[in-house]
Amino acid sequence: MLVFILNAGSSSLKYQLMNPENSEVLASGLCERIGIDGRLVHEANDKKIKEEISMPTHKEAIEIVLNCLTNGENKVINNIDEISSIGHRVVHGGEYFSKSVIIDDDVLSKLEKLIPLAPLHNPAHIVGIKICRELMPTKPNVAVFDTAFHQTMPASSYMYAVPYADYKDHGVRKYGFHGTSHYYVSNEASKLLNKENTKVIVCHLGNGSSICAVQDGKSIDTSMGLTPLEGLMMGTRSGDLDPAVISYLMQKKEMSAEQLVNYLNKESGLLGVSGISSDLREIIEASAKGDERAMLSIDMKCNRIKKYICSYAGMLGGVDAICFTAGIGENADIIREKVCSGLEFMGIKLDKEKNINRMDGNREINHDDSRTKIFIIPTNEELVIAKDTYELTKA
Structure with a gap:
């Protein structure tokens, strides 16, 4: 299985193509200045290419990436059918999500409701998800949340000392971020500690x-x-x-x-x-x-x-x-x-x-x-x- 990993920002797009069974990274890269002029950095087969290329929207950026993966000297797969699934980094999952989930219309609806808590990040993630569903309609998409790992915090840690109604009515609380990194590193530490x-x-x-x-x-x-x-x-x-x-x-x-x-x-x-x-x-x-x-x-x-x-x-x-x-x-x-x-x-x-x-x-x-x-x-x-x-x- 090959997983296409996507981290969509407001004007950027980080990506990797990875085999999760052996952790092999087949390709990785970055699209920058989307909607401005466009710049691609793509690494595969021990080679790095840098190219100024027009990317009016995230859709064109993702299409360019998929083309790099499947065509040219640095191609790593023959066609996008070799991609099994798409994993999306999503910054904010609020209290809805305590673990990674397969994305469906209900998940997308909840991500849209969370936009006020992450106005700079969640809209870009949603755009990336929708484009992948359009370009690769048969491939399942998964959301992996920065906040999910911290959903185990007790209320004494995540609550702020403001009127309780502001938590209930407006979601004012600590959510935490970098959860995927904290999970990975703490898990590695437990292995080292044996x-x-x-x-x-x-x-x-x-x-x-x-x-x-x-x-x-x-x-x-x-x-x-x-x-x-x-x-x-x-x-x-x-x-x-x-x-x-x-x-x-x-x-x-x-x-x-x-x-x-x-x-x-x-x-x-x-x-x-x-x-x-x-x-x-x-x-x-x-x-x-x-x-x-x-x-x-x-x-x-x-x-x-x-x-x-x-x-x-x-x-x-x-x-x-x-x-x-x-x-x-x-x-x-x-x-x-x-x-x-x-x-x-x-x-x-x-x-x-x-x-x-x-x-x-x-x-x-x-x-x-x-x-x-x-x-x-x-x-x-x-x-x-x-x-x-x-x-x-x-x-």
Whole structure:
């Protein structure tokens, strides 16, 4: 079985063609600037092609991708009939979905009802789903939700301290995101620990970042909330702040609510504090040259990660493993070192040599006498999507 994995954004489209039975990726790529001018990056057969190509809508983008898969020197299948099913990454499943589901008209209707909770993401996912149903009408489609893994959180974790009617009437609660990644990494950690009853903290650190407390394979709390804006300081997102800052800035800067939400999502975080970039690599480089705001940005980011780790260790009643994943978590040794520094009282002791040793795959970077394991585990959300799609549609 071959699964076509799709992640549709407002002007982009990420994809993979994977065999979930052996985890082989036959092709992968990215369509960018859909509706503007169009750019394709396609990898297959150990070759990468980049092409400027018109993509007026997502339909043309998907047609171009399917053509790349079935034609030319880099083709990997003879025709689209070799694709067994399509797995879609969907950001928000609300309280409707606690696991992946085969998409039918009822599922689509519920996704449309959830648009107010994810106005930037769910509309694009719905477009991608509808196009795939049109272009490949005999192929089953599966939705795999970023929020689903966090549906095991107790009410004490997901409720906000606002009038209960706002939860019942408007769905105001914590939903959490990056669930597919947190599920994959925590499951890999349990394998490395070689035990079933585990207490794991997963730090998914990329341009968007979140932390999750996982007990016995289930999410019991996570840092992102109603939207991905809550929690850690990120590339351009502010993360946690006093809610009164919102009305204060609206008055001082004469901003509308929409402008302020954009300000906190796209102009804040590492970019806003450093004044340099949202890319941590550039900030680390500036910090090494003595830039004070770059150093401040790094310290702020690490302090907030550390706060969540300590908080979740308390909720879990101890911790078996701290896991670092995603672009920053897997590659920024200075961040891992700063986060773990000072946590020796919790049994968290980093081995500095192991930490800076670059290796592929899962690896352990704690000191030999550390009571808590520290793992770097590269995430693989696409594999989770492919396997869920396979399991639901193989019959």
